[in-house]
Amino acid sequence: MSHSQSPPGGEEPSKGSGTMDFGLKGRHAVVTGGTRGIGRAITLALLDQGASVTVCHRQESAEADALRAEFAARDAGALLVRADVSREADARLLLDRAHETFGPVDVLVNNAGIITHLPLAELAEDEWARVVDTNLGGAYRMIRASLDRLARPASIVNITSAVAEHGMPNAAHYVASKAGIIGLTRALCKELGPEGIRVNAVTCGVIDGTGQKNPRGEEGKRRYAEMTALGRLGEPAEVADAVLFLASDAARYVTGAVLGVDGGI
Template sequence: MRKLENKTAIVTGGSRGIGANLCTSLAAAGASVVVNYASNASAAAEVVSQIESAGGKALAVQADVAESADVRKLFDVAEETFGKVDILVNNAGVVHYKTIEDTTDDEFARIMRINVNGVFYGMREASQRLADGGRVISISTSAALMFLPTYGPYCASKGAIEQLSRSLAKELGPRRITSNIVSPGPTETEMFLGNNKEEKIDRMRKLAALGRLGKPEDMGPVIVFLASEDSGWITGQVIPVNGGTA
C-alpha cells in the first residue's frame, strides 16, 4: 500500500547507509523525497536514481545540517519543488568512539554540532513549516542504554535528541504533528563497520537476541509506519529497532 501518497519527506543524511534505505522506503510508500547529503553527491544521485527508476519522485539537496541556514534551504527547496513538507526524518549524524578522557574539545564540539544542533535546527524549522498532521522522526541509538565505554559523547548527543523529541511532541501535538525516535542497534552500515574492529563487531552481533547485526532495510518499515496515518496515536516515544540487543 502507498500509505504516503501525496506526502513530502525530507531525510537528512539520506545518501548512504540507513538514510539511503529510509529514502527508498518512503518513496516506495508514495512520498516525494528530498535526499539530503553533506558531501557525497554521487551517492545521493544514486539514491535519487533508484527512486525515479521505481516510479517515485526525489531530489538530492546538499546541506550541512549543522548550519541553520542550510536546514532552512532544505525546507525551501522541498516547498518550491513539491509544494509542502509533511515528514522530517532527522537521520544525519556522526559517530565517535573515544573515552571521555581522550576526547578533545574540538571532537566533542563537532559531535554536538552535527548530532544535536543539526536535529534542533530541523525540529525548529519543522515547528514552523511542517503541514498539520505531519511527522518528525529522529534517529537515536540503542547504545544509549548499554553504558559502553568509549560511547559517552556519542550517547550524550543522542540523549539530547531524545529529550528534544519528547518536548517537541508536546509542543506540536495540538496540530496533530507527532514526534518520535527510532533507536537502532548495531547496524551493518559503512559508518559502523568502518569504525570498529572485527572483534567488536562480532561481540555486538552476539549481543542481539536474534543473533545478527541489523541491516539498513530493517529500519525502513518502521519509519514508514511512523510517517503514516497508522501511527497517529504514537508520539513522544522511543522505538527500539535492535533485534533484542538492549
C-alpha cells in the same frame, strides 16, 4: 555480516515491508543524511510507498551520485539537496527547497549524524561540540526550521541509537548527543502535539550495511550479534520499516514514543 544463513539461535531477517501499504502515497517527506546506510534505506522505502522525498547530503560523494542515478532510474519524485544540518542557514535552505518543489512537508526524518571513537582524556572540546552540534543540534535546527513548512497534521521521526540507553565507552559525545535526541523528542511531542504534529524516535541497535566501520572489525560484529536476542545484526531496511509505521496514519495516536529497533540487544 552475511545473512545467507541464520546464525545459531538466530532467525532469518525478513524481506522488509514489501508490498505492505502504509498509506503514504502523495505525501512529502524530508530525510536528512539520506545518501547511504539507514538514511538511504528510509529514502527508498518512502519512494516505494509513493511519497515524494527531499533528501540532504553534506558533501559530494559516490553515494550521492548513486542515489541520483537511482532517482533517475525510478523517474521518482525526489530531490537531493546539499545541506549541512549543523548550519542554521542550510537547514532553512533545505526546507525552503523542499517546500518549493513538493509543497508542505508531511514527514520529517532526522537521520543525519556523525560518530568518532575517542576516550574522554583525548576528547577535545571542539570534537565534543562538532558531534553534539551535528547530531542533537541538527535535529533541533531542522525541526525549528520546519515549523512553517510542515503540513498539519505531520509526523517527525528522530533517529537515535540504543547506546543512548545502554552507554558505550570511548564515545561520550556521541552517546550524550543520542540521549539528548530522546529528551528532545519527549519535550517536543508535548509542545507540538496541540498543532497535530507527532514527534517520535527510533533507537537503532547495531545495523549492518551502514558503511560505519566497527572499531573491532569482524570480531566486533560477531560479538554484537551474539549480544542480541535474535542473534544477528540489523539491516537498514528494518529501521526503514519502523519509520514508515511512525510516519503513517497507523501511528496516528503514537507520539513521544521511543521505538527500539535493536534485536533485543
